[in-house]
Amino acid sequence: MAPRTPVAPLDLFATDPLIGEDERAMRDTVRRFVEDRLKPGLPEWYENGSLPVRELARELGELGVLGMHLEGYGCAGTSATAYGLACMELEAGDSGIRSLVSVQGSLAMFAIWQHGSEEQKQEWLPRMAAGEAIGCFGLTEPDFGSNPAGMRTRAVRDGDDWLLTGNKMWITNGSVADVAVVWAQTEDKVRGFVVPADAPGFSAPEIKKKLSLRASVTSELVLDNVRLPGSAVLPEASGLSGPLSCLNEARFGIVFGALGAARDCLETAIEYAATREIFDKPLAAYQLTQAKLADMSVELGKGMLLALHLGRLKDEGKLSSDQVSVGKLNNVREAIAIARECRTLLGAAGITLEFPIMRHANNLESVLTYEGTSEVHQLVIGQSLTGSAAFR
Template identity: 80%
Template sequence: MAATTTPLGLFNTESLINTEDRTIRDTVRLFVERNIKPQIADWYEAGNLPVRELAKDLGQLGVLGMHLEGYGCAGTSATAYGLACLELEAGDSGIRSLVSVQGSLAMFAIYKHGSEEQKQEWLPRMAAGEAIGCFGLTEPDFGSNPAGMLTNARKDGEDWILNGTKMWITNGTVADVAVVWAQTEEGIRGFVVPAGTPGFTAPEIKKKLSLRASVTSELVLDDVRLPGDAILPNVSGLKGPLSCLNEARFGIVFGSVGAARECLETAITYAATREIFDRPLSGYQATQLKLADMTLELGKAMLLALHLGRMKDAGTLAPEQVSLGKLNNVREAIAIARESRTILGAAGVTGEYPIMRHANNLESVLTYEGTSEVHQLMIGKALTGLAAFR
């Protein structure tokens, strides 16, 4: 017998998505089906991603900085951006990371905190995928505690001199521009650093077991001299980089649902065609119990994502609410990936199916843009009024 519905169909989530957002989502889904899924297993196994070619394709698709207004950006709703992230991560977390870092970190930092000259110079090219950006905040010894960063910038006449090291930087090696955060005498400030500036290098990090279809780098700044107008003029302190992280976390709330959906749908398809003791695996109670439980968590994650998307569109979304979404949805996506793998048995660990790749990627997604523990503490602070980060 044919299945009567899909996991998200049971929740009728389509009724919660307006026509414009659905059209954008479907366009991105078709792009992923045609351009990402046929090649992603090979890219992942090779530990290589054709970033420059993909960036131009993604620019033509209109997803780079799609939720920003002007400067060649599409100006879509936040919900549409989230749904695009969902479809991109259904392909691979590395593809969604490329788009998130470009649009929600590097471009958003310039868009929100930069000068008009900086916006005009970089945003149109970045929206088109002609220039690639990265975002330098995390350091080797300062991840969850960015306030302790050692990277520093000092004035030298009208110029700035930057020194320091950043770590785990998506797109760094291939970037044309980096937004780098550094300690100054007036607090933490952001700087727009063209990649060709003397003293700036970005060696790629190799031998990863997760996010292999993504360029991950170190940034090294050795007496990098920048003109005075390289500083982001409209923000100081940690609120600058944290505002950008909140944008990227929002994309993860949706993106993780895409990875989970892909794993669960793969498991359902496999179970229907795999025969065990002369009957389909999907006909056994143990299998259906697993599928039912995973469907519950996927549907709840999708409902939460859509609710947060509407709140963001209304301008009412608070950072601790984004933490709710990131914490829950990534946690449940990993659980769904692992459970889906058990349905495929040994086949689930091969590159023929996407499940183990998604499971490995989600381990990185669990950590970046705030670890689960950090988001738990953000929620705890909201509930108690007390900061327990130390």
């Protein structure tokens, strides 16, 4: 039988016709940026545990991806699906790059856009959309990740001002941020605060010695009696629904983003298998290899169909938080399985930074647990199915 022309894994699912022309154009623009600008530098950034955040933020701002799904204030106002596709292409480069964009747009910017005052929006959003100001999002604490209601960070009234005291942990962009959206317990409910990074008492030491998300800045936030004016409060957020609404935005981007990492691993493995000879024929010509590639392509395509469906629901204003949990749970779980399986096809070569697979696999270990662990999303889905909460 004559050999057939190979097709890309997602071509088996014919997903391109499900994507609008403008969305495809945005996807392709981001893909070119990742290929030309990011991929050449990523192995070194990952190995050195560094990232030129400020330089990249301005370039990403010029590209129009920072807060791209928000309306006004210099934001592009794209569809949610277009944003998801951009996340997919960014994470095909590296999860750390997608995290930079996700924290900037879906956490820090969205919190101000959705819950902030007009003055806060005017002050921060145009500069953040342009990449001229970098934001971070302070919710997780050293002892409180999956249970944010237990947070110990406190904000107390002092006349017309607020005094913030506490610590936040695992904060992307923290030590390079110009502004932090920090959530704290008050005598009433959890409230959000817009905290300039130059406020006295605010510091953000960087977390080093990471084995995952090395091409990303991760920090602790330390708030030592940070004094803020009354105008620093996000007026439209009261209780945990405020930060949780932001997390849903970020999780949505991960639904697409994780597939980008998986796709890059799979495409790398297919290319490698086609050229690597073993026992006098290409690795790709063996049945076991093709079985692995087939199974991984099926899971990637199913994840893509799920992501596009959730994107359309979000664009129609019909997406629920438990549906986001379905997408995050499935797509990250399958992405990390694909990365690990692809590594086996490359053998020893798969552990080097010459290829992106181990880098993606290591990154996905973090993606698996941030913005809600797999176990938390299982419980969210379980509550939806049974009506009973099983978190305690």
